[in-house]
Amino acid sequence: MTTAVTNYVLPLKLAFLNFYFLPIVLAGYFLGRRRAVLGAVLCVLMVGIFVVLFPASFAPSGRSLDLYAHIPMWGGFLILAGAVVGRLHEKLADEVAVVRRLNEELQQRHVELQRVNDELRDHGENLESRVRERTEELEDSKRAVEAIKTKVEDTLYATMDSSVVNMIIEGRLRNEKRTMTVLFSDLAGFTPYSEDVPPEVVIRDLNRYLGDMEPVLLAYRGHIDKYMGDGIMCEFGAPLHFETHRLMAVVAALKMQEKLTSLHYPWHMRIGIASGSTITGLIGNKRQTYTAIGDVVNLAARLEKLCPPERVLVDRYTWEDVSRFVDGRKRRDVPVKEVRDTERERQLEALHERLAVAEDDAELLHQIGRVHLALDEPVEAFQYLERGLKSDPKHVQCKVAYAEASLQLQEQGRISIKGKRRRVEAYEITGLRNPLDDRHKIPAELAAELAHVPGLIAIPVDVMLPVEALSARIGHSTVVAALSYAIATVLGLSDRERLDVLHAGFVADIGMEIVPHHLLNRRGAFSSTEFELVKQHPAEGVRLLRSMGYESEPLLAMVRDSHEAWDGSGYPNGLRGEDIPRGARIVAVADTYDALTSWRPTREPWARDAALDEIREGGAVGRYDPEVVAALTKLLG
Incomplete structure (x- = not known):
């Protein structure tokens, strides 16, 4: 209708044909491709009708042929414009629909994500609360388990040796036959005492006595098997094997007697020691204990019964192993079994005296x-x-x-x-030998000059004895200290310096505590790993001395550097020459001399002249300070 009216009213219809593109384009955009094309076709038909009916209104000049060519072309472009714009509109509409759908999905997902975030936040807050509660529950459970574990360990350690407990936990404790030393002790006069005083006093005094004896036995690696009233049964060399178990047992026994005397207890102690092959292991069903059984155990108990008060009685095998370190005498052969004829036993005792x-x-x-x-x-x-x-x-x-x-x-x-x-040989141990009385290494004249020197040592001998017993070097620290003091005197050191050298020589090897016991008496050379472990003992010695309250820097420096060499080949720091403290150089020479001239489980002692030749050769090649070597030669040559 609009097309008909337009063609009828407007005079210049040909010029107005381009106007039709506007509604067709708008129709293509708003109404779609189909309607736009249909509208374009109708417009073309309507214009075609007017061209046929009124050609003059389109071409006043009368050029009808051009008009008939122009109208189809115009119509084609009009239809094409409607189709193209309609298609573009449809595509754009599809894209817009997709975008709208995506936006809606995104919005939905955003809402869902927000919901999930809210849930996660709530869950996180609840989870944190639950985790906190669960953590507190676990910590409470852990504390309860630790408390129970501590109680169990305390109970086990109170009834068993710590090494036994650890070996049980690790599954390393075995029932086996092994060579070891057994010690029995009891108190003479305790039974009458216990009958005359209130029971609470008896238990108090007994616990005090046992509390004083325990550290001594443990210091010498003893395994306290059991307490039998006032009696003690202790094994050395089990459950952990120590090569020097006989020596450790005897030294422990002497220190027990010494401590009992020094504390002025109203009783006297008897100690019996025997060594040999025994069967060791856990015995019992529900209630188990680690113990030793065999003839050696019975013999040690028998020796303890026959031992005079304030004495230590050992069997022949123990005596043969420790006789070079202790003083003692052979007593009469003692009966293995219980004495029945006491009169003849007393007669034998008198005859043997x-x-x-x-x-x-x-x-x-x-x-x-x-x-x-x-x-x-x-x-x-x-x-x-x-x-x-x-x-x-x-x-x-x-x-x-x-x-x-x-x-x-x-x-x-x-x-x-x-x-x-029916009897065994018994030996009574009277004490440790004075190492300065060994004429093999110390001449009589020098020993007389050094007799007062051990009395100048302010450090308790018990600091070094356990380490020396473990390595079978009883007296080593005393000899090194005395020789170091004598060398320092020859070199003209002051009184203060000589005392520092004396004490440094005494504790120079205290750090050997950290060296595994199987390396202390090792036969043959160390591996590189083992030697690195041994080289740590000077620094460990300094640490131990500091922990015991010794803060003298000159003393600590001498201990730390006592294994340095004049040529720089020593340890731990490779110092050389004058960089090594003079006292450390003195201790190094004294230590070497005593080590060479002393018996070791792995070798016999060197002769004095051979040891001096070895040290002089070491001085010549730069191992030792030549001045210190000359001083030692002057003392012993």
Whole structure:
């Protein structure tokens, strides 16, 4: 209708044809491609009708051929414009729809995300609260478990040695047969005392006594097996093996006697020690204990019963291993089993006391042999009578008794002498030997000059004894200290410097505590790893001395550098020459001399001259300070 009116009214219809593009484009955009094309077709038809009916109104000049060519072209472009714009509109509408849909989805997801965030926030807050509560519960449970664990460990440690507990936990404790040393002790006079005082006082005093003895036994690596009233059973060399278990047991026994005396207890202690092969392990069903069983245990208990108060009695195997470090004497052979004839036992005791003064008295040996025959102990009788005949071959009564003992042995059967023995050799330990009395390493004249020096040492001997017992070097610290003091005197050091050198020599090896015990008496050379471990002991010695309250810097420097070498090849810092403290150079030479001239489980001691030659050679090649070597040579040469 609009097209018809427009074509009818407007005079210049050809010029107005381009106007039709505007509604068609708008129709394509707003109404869509189909309607735009339809509208364009209708417009073209309507214009075509007017062109046919009124050609003059379109082409006044009369050029109708051009008009008929122009109108189709115009119509085609009009239809094309409607189609293109409509298609573009549809595509744009699709894109807009997609964008709108995506926006809606995004909005929905945003809402969902917000909801999830809110839920997560709430869950996080609840989770944090629950985690906090659970953590508190776990911490409470952990504290409860730790408390129970502590109580269990305290209970175990109160009833068992810590090494036993650790080996049980680690599954390393085995039932086995091993060589070890067993110590028994008890108090003479404790039973009458306990009957005369209130029970609470008895328990208090007994606990105080045991509390004083425990540190001594533990310092020498003893395993306290059990307390039997006032008695103690302790093993050395089990459950952890120590090569020097006999020596550690004997030194511990001497220190126990010394401590009991120093604390003025109203009792006297008896100690029996035996060593040999025993069976060790956990015994018991629900209630178990780590202990040792065997003849050695029985023998140690027997020696303790026969030991005089304030004494230490050991068997022959223990004595042979420790005799180079302790003073003692052989006592009479003691019966393995319980004594039945106490009168004859007292008679034997008196005869042996006399024999100790006159060892080759044939009559005394004859009387001892007769007593053993009366006790039905032909093996012991035979040995003493044989000694009597060697001392006096013409002793008639000894010959007769010897024949009687021989007949009794034949009657008892042809079994080994060892199998027939009813007594064992017992030795009484009286104390540790003075290491300065060893004439093999210290000449008599020098020993006399140094006799007062150990009294100048202000550091307790118990600081070094456990380490020395573990490495079988009893007396090493005293000899090194005394020789260092003597060398310092020869070199003209002041009194203060000599005292520092004395104490440095005494504690120079205190750090050996950290060296594993299997390396202390190692046969052969160390591996590089083992030697690195050994090289740490000077620094450890300084740390231990500081922890014990020793803060003298000159003393600590000497201990730290006592293994440095004049040529810089020592340890721990590789110092050389004058950079090494003079006292440390002195201690190094004294330590080497005593190490060479002392017995070790791995070798025999060197002769004094050989040791001096070795040290002089070390001085010549730069190992030791030549001035210090010359001073030692002057003292001992």
